[in-house]
Amino acid sequence: MISNARPITDAESQVMAVLWQHAPRSSEEIVAALGETTDWHEKTIRTLLNRLLGKAAVSAERDGRRYLYRPLLTREQWQSSESRNLLDRVFGGRVAPLLAHFSTHEKLSKRDIAELRALIDAIDAKER
Structure with missing residues (x-):
């Protein structure tokens, strides 16, 4: 990488x-x-x-x-690196402030919200 x-x-x-x-x-x-x-x-x-x-x-x-x-670099490796850099640089390495920013400053569709809920549910289930 x-x-x-x-x-x-x-x-x-x-x-x-x-x-x-x-x-x-x-x-x-x-x-x-x-x-x-x-x-x-x-x-x-x-x-x-x-x-x-x-x-x-x-x-x-x-x-x-x-x-x-x-x-040699996959799209997934690049996305991971770019995402991490953005989180670290702009949001102190935390995902919650990123989502809070978008929920405040961008229009989230019902589909976006449903996908986020499903993702959070999957993360929650995985950690149990």
């Missing part, structure tokens, strides 16, 4: 999303996929790929005259 000292940036996470969707991919395929949602130049995307290689978030395997990239 990626080190906390070198987190994935927002831009890098967009490159990762392309690879999580389908891998392996060549840099040309990644550039084409990101060209649909960003106005980044090819050099920018290649720089992001090199940064991700340096962070051991992706691997590159030679395939003839090109490299094929695949994620």
Whole structure:
């Protein structure tokens, strides 16, 4: 898993999303996929790929005259790290203040509330 000292940036996470969707991919395929949602130049995307290689978030395997990239960091690992960082940074590492914030500042749907209740019930049952 990626080190906390070198987190994935927002831009890098967009490159990762392309690879999580389908891998392996060549840099040309990644550039084409990101060209649909960003106005980044090819050099920018290649720089992001090199940064991700340096962070051991992706691997590159030679395939003839090109490299094929695949994620080493899973989406679940990234989500866990990002969630933990947000909780620690903004809410003192606690989930309850996060939920309190959203219940006060965001409209929670009935479905959201039902899912939260079910989750709390499952956690409660597990701890008994």
